[in-house]
Amino acid sequence: xxxxxxxxxxxxxxxxxxxxxxxxxxxxxxxxxxxxxxxxxxxxxxxxxxxxxxxxxxxxxxxxxxxxxxxxxxxxxxxxxxxxxxxxxxxxxxxxxxxxxxxxxxxxxxxxxxxxxxxxxxxxxxxxxxxxxxxxxxxxxxxxxxxxxxxxxxxxxxxxxxxxxxxxxxxxxxxxxxxxxxxxxxxxxxxxxxxxxxxxxxxxxxxxxxxxxxxxxxxxxxxxxxxxxxxxxxxxxxxxxxxxxxxxxxxxxxxxxxxxxxxxxxxxxxxxxxxxxxxxxxxxxxxxxxxxxxxxxxxxxxxxxxxxxxxxxxxxxxxxxxxxxxxxxxxxxxxxxxxxxxxxxxxxxxxxxxxxxxxxxxxxxxxxxxxxxxxxxxxxxxxxxxxxxxxxxxxxxxxxxxxx
Numbered sequence: 001x002x003x004x005x006x007x008x009x010x011x012x013x014x015x016x017x018x019x020x021x022x023x024x025x026x027x028x029x030x031x032x033x034x035x036x037x038x039x040x041x042x043x044x045x046x047x048x049x050x051x052x053x054x055x056x057x058x059x060x061x062x063x064x065x066x067x068x069x070x071x072x073x074x075x076x077x078x079x080x081x082x083x084x085x086x087x088x089x090x091x092x093x094x095x096x097x098x099x100x101x102x103x104x105x106x107x108x109x110x111x112x113x114x115x116x117x118x119x120x121x122x123x124x125x126x127x128x129x130x131x132x133x134x135x136x137x138x139x140x141x142x143x144x145x146x147x148x149x150x151x152x153x154x155x156x157x158x159x160x161x162x163x164x165x166x167x168x169x170x171x172x173x174x175x176x177x178x179x180x181x182x183x184x185x186x187x188x189x190x191x192x193x194x195x196x197x198x199x200x201x202x203x204x205x206x207x208x209x210x211x212x213x214x215x216x217x218x219x220x221x222x223x224x225x226x227x228x229x230x231x232x233x234x235x236x237x238x239x240x241x242x243x244x245x246x247x248x249x250x251x252x253x254x255x256x257x258x259x260x261x262x263x264x265x266x267x268x269x270x271x272x273x274x275x276x277x278x279x280x281x282x283x284x285x286x287x288x289x290x291x292x293x294x295x296x297x298x299x300x301x302x303x304x305x306x307x308x309x310x311x312x313x314x315x316x317x318x319x320x321x322x323x324x325x326x327x328x329x330x331x332x333x334x335x336x337x338x339x340x341x342x343x344x345x346x347x348x349x350x351x352x353x354x355x356x357x358x359x360x361x362x363x364x365x366x367x368x369x370x371x372x373x374x375x376x377x378x379x380x381x382x383x384x385x386x387x388x389x390x391x392x393x394x395x396x397x398x399x400x401x402x403x404x
Contacts, residue, residue, distance in 0.1 A: 002069045006312035010303060011062050012321045014055070019332045021055060022146070023358055024048050026340055027350075034106045034136060034145065035337050039350035050257070053292060054299045056149065060222045061300055063153055064229020067160065076161045086384050087154040093382040094147045094330050100124050101334045102145050103135035105341040110134060137211075146333040148210040152219075155212070156226045167231060180235035184245045187238075188252055188298060191228055195221060195293040200286070225300070239308050246305030253298040260291035326384040327373045328365045335364035 028044035107113035112134035130138035137143030198220040206216035339360035
């Protein structure tokens with residue numbers, strides 16, 4: 001297995017951004033979330049829209065790259081078993097133990113449950129449908145909320161196992177090699193065009209659900225970037241091209257954002273009798289959607305290039321954060337919502353409240369990971385970690401070797 005510091009660092013930064021994004025979801029006006037503060041503002045919509053398009057796609061892209069870096073020596077059956085253990089065990093544990101505080105806070109706030117987490121938990125564990133509107137996933141009787149990513153990633157990994165003989169075949173490797181060495185314009189526009197196809201063809205009739213089933217558009221989008229990560233991530237030429245294109249892709253991202261929001265503004269500000277309004281609606285819509293997908297892929301390509309250029313080195317903080325990122329991902333939204341649920345009645349204001357919610361989220365994840373999850377052998381796999389602590393194992397090996 002090849003260990004790439006830039007991919008590990010990018011994964012850590014992506015999940016850190018996810019914490020900030022979910023904090024913003026509690027305070028952005030007009031967007032649904034499991035629990036909303038009374039101090040919402042529409043001013044957060046613009047920065048969150050800039051992040052929303054690519055944040056999850058980046059995680060699936062990184063996951064595909066990480067699998068590619070495992071190399072061809074990992075047997076398909078062993079890979080499938082390891083992925084099942086590392087993804088589904090934390091998912092099931094999270095749904096029954098970590099996530100329930102979220103539907104509890106949501107149901108109490110919606111008036112569909114009485115205060116008292118113990119009674120709610122006993123009812124929740126029965127996995128029977130709840131009244132409509134109790135919480136997200138109430139008709140199923142149970143929810144995975146933010147952990148949906150694990151279910152999707154497991155499915156894509158299993159499909160990849162089936163496709164691996166084809167993807168690793170000599171003709172496909174030659175094709176991906178040529179793609180990796182292709183002109184920068186193709187690397188920038190090719191994936192964006194595929195994503196545009198899914199957006200135009202599937203998105204209107206298949207809105208996002210995060211329920212695994214009946215989520216056609218998101219599967220097309222996320223599985224595409226997952227496969228791109230796997231196919232191109234193993235090509236050394238791709239990384240050279242990504243680094244070389246990092247400025248060009250950044251400029252393309254800025255232009256796509258500018259034109260997208262300009263088109264949106266023109267649609268709102270143009271007079272009804274403007275000659276531009278007589279142009280076919282599809283002309284403007286296709287431009288807007290292409291800018292959206294060019295932005296999404298351009299951001300990911302830009303981040304890969306800049307990360308390879310500046311983050312591919314052994315930072316002192318990286319090994320610890322690489323291990324911590326999975327438990328923090330599982331914990332963060334439950335801690336965040338619990339903190340907001342407790343702080344909301346105190347009416348602390350639009351500055352102090354979100355600051356305290358963020359501090360409580362970081363502190364809660366840090367303490368639970370540092371003093372419980374990483375130190376208790378049987379708890380570690382429940383949060384996606386190996387049963388043996390890497391630091392302890394290395395110290396034990398050093399002591400053993402010294403004695404020998």
